[in-house]
Structure formats: C-alpha cells, structure tokens
Amino acid sequence: MSHIQIAIDGPSGAGKSSLSKAVAKAMGIIYVDTGALYRTVGYFARSKGITLDNISALVPHLGELNIEVRYENEVQCVYLNGENLGDRIRENEISMYASKVSAIPEVRAFLLDTQKDIARKNSVIMDGRDIGTVILPDADVKIFLTASNEVRARRRVKELEEKGMPASYEEVLSDMIKRDEQDRSRDIAPAIAAPDAIHFDNSYEGFDEALEALLTVIRNA
Ligand code: DC
Numbered sequence: 001m002s003h004i005q006i007a008i009d010g011p012s013g014a015g016k017s018s019l020s021k022a023v024a025k026a027m028g029i030i031y032v033d034t035g036a037l038y039r040t041v042g043y044f045a046r047s048k049g050i051t052l053d054n055i056s057a058l059v060p061h062l063g064e065l066n067i068e069v070r071y072e073n074e075v076q077c078v079y080l081n082g083e084n085l086g087d088r089i090r091e092n093e094i095s096m097y098a099s100k101v102s103a104i105p106e107v108r109a110f111l112l113d114t115q116k117d118i119a120r121k122n123s124v125i126m127d128g129r130d131i132g133t134v135i136l137p138d139a140d141v142k143i144f145l146t147a148s149n150e151v152r153a154r155r156r157v158k159e160l161e162e163k164g165m166p167a168s169y170e171e172v173l174s175d176m177i178k179r180d181e182q183d184r185s186r187d188i189a190p191a192i193a194a195p196d197a198i199h200f201d202n203s204y205e206g207f208d209e210a211l212e213a214l215l216t217v218i219r220n221a
Contacts, residue, residue, distance in 0.1 A: 004029060005141075006139060007126055008126065009132050009144050009145070009193065009197065010127075010143075010146055011180045013151070013156045014145040014147045015147060016127040029125055033127060033128075034129075037069070037111050038098040038111070039089035039094050039095070040078045040085060041110075042097030043080065044080055046094070052096060052100055056104060067079065067114065068082075069118060090160070090163055099182050102183065103187075103188065108134075108189055112134075116136075129190075132144070132193070132194035133194045144197040145200050147202045157169050
C-alpha cells in the first residue's frame with residue numbers, strides 16, 4: 001500500500017505513543033501525536049491566565065494562536081507562535097488543561113485541518129481520542145488501545161519521572177480517571193471507539209510482545 005493511514009485511539013497511558021512510535025519506525029511511516037496539539041492549546045490557555053473553571057474564556061484568544069507541526073530528525077515538534085515548547089506540554093497540570101480545552105468545539109475545529117493535512121500528505125500512524133471517529137474515518141486500520149487503570153497510571157508515573165517531573169501514583173491515578181471521564185462524556189468528539197475499530201488490550205504484555213501483536217493486527221487488517 002503506497003499511502004496508509006492508521007488510527008490509534010484510547011485513554012492516556014494505554015501505550016498509544018510508545019507503540020505508535022515503534023510501529024511508525026517498523027513501517028517507515030510518520031507518527032502523529034495529536035494529544036500534543038491539545039496540550040499546546042492548554043499551555044497557551046494557562047499562559048493567558050485562564051483558569052480551569054473558566055476555560056471557555058480561551059475562545060476569544062484563539063485568533064492569537066498559531067500552531068505548527070514540524071518533523072525534526074523524525075521527531076514531531078509542535079511550535080506555539082514560533083516557539084518549540086518541548087516537554088513543557090507534558091506537565092501534569094497541562095494534562096488537565098488539555099482535557100478541558102479539548103471539550104471546546106472551537107478548539108477542535110481549530111485543530112482539525114492541521115491533523116487532516118498531515119495525514120493527506122504523509123503515510124501516518126496517528127494517535128488521539130477521535131482519530132478513527134472524526135479525523136480519519138476512512139483510515140485503513142483503526143485500533144482502540146486499552147489497559148487497566150492501575151497499569152496506565154504506573155506508566156504515566158514512570159514517564160513523568162523520566163522527564164524529570166515526578167508526581168505521586170495516587171495523584172496521577174485520580175487525575176487520569178477524572179480526565180478520562182471528562183474526555184469520554186463530552187458532547188463533541190467523545191473519546192470512544194469507532195464501531196469498526198479493533199480492540200487491543202495492552203495490560204499485561206511486555207513491550208516487545210505488544211508491538212509484535214499490534215504489528216500482526218495491522219498487517220492482517
Ligand atoms: O494523549 P494525551 O494525553 O497527550 O492528550 C491530552 C488531552 O487531549 C486528553 O485529555 C484528551 C485530549 N485529546 C483529544 O481530545 N483528542 C485527541 N485527538 C487527542 C487528545
């Protein structure tokens with residue numbers, strides 16, 4: 001297949017990004033992390049002094065926002081008004097901001113073309129919450145990746161620790177459950193599986209086994 005689109009949806013910590021990166025490498029295609037776009041908008045909202053309980057105050061400021069995605073050494077970099085934010089968008093507080101801004105219809109509309117454009121121009125594996133349902137409804141393969149809450153929270157704690165932003169397991173677990181519920185129950189583009197998605201449970205397997213299993217699912221789809 002010359003041009004391929006793979007959609008990976010599922011809650012945070014299910015292993016979407018690490019598995020997608022490895023699949024992209026194995027297949028010679030681009031990995032697109034769409035959560036990074038919502039995180040960047042969340043970061044912008046916080047920098048404007050907008051609070052989580054008044055997040056819709058962001059809407060009038062969207063015109064001041066320019067987001068650009070560039071690939072540098074095969075790594076996705078998101079630029080906010082010309083500045084690469086790097087790991088600053090991974091902070092725990094920014095996770096909650098990202099979840100809040102992602103429920104605003106104007107924000108989803110604002111990011112729609114950026115995502116569709118990348119997939120039009122490149123073969124991609126794109127991960128997020130609405131990739132199979134909204135962004136790439138005609139994707140060649142749709143995967144809904146899940147794992148238990150405990151496994152997902154442990155992964156997030158490890159990831160934050162590795163990035164030098166330690167957070168407690170209890171805090172990460174409770175924030176994650178709250179955020180998932182918020183993402184799943186929102187009116188627009190709720191984080192649910194597409195009807196034709198293949199469900200893939202990533203709770204128990206080691207990374208290499210999970211990757212092999214996922215590649216087999218993709219190749220056989
Ligand atoms: O994948 P992530 O944890 O980096 O995503 C951050 C937030 O952005 C998450 O709470 C849900 C939201 N999001 C979304 O609504 N749609 C996407 N395609 C990707 C992320």
